[in-house]
Amino acid sequence: MSEGIPDALLDYVEGLKTHDIVRVAASVSDELEFLSAAKLLDKAEFLDMLRALYNGFPDWNYEYDRVEDLGDGNYAIK
Secondary structure (H helix, E strand, C coil), X not given: CCCCCCHHHHHHHXXXXXXXXXXXXXXXXXXXXXXXXXXXXXXXXXXXXXHXXXXXXXXXXXXXXXXXXXXXXXXXXX
């Protein structure tokens, strides 16, 4: 990871990596809208989806290389 990446984004990524729902929840806004292939999820639905994923696939691993700063407050997780 590089300097300048917002702590909330780093916490979000680390929460995904470690299956830490509390950390993920604390890192996202209550107004979160997550667009899935099937529907738009609010924060509670998104966290429920993560719980189901982690329960169904306990060895699932969120692998990433880095967080890239795209400028203007936009980031990409590679």
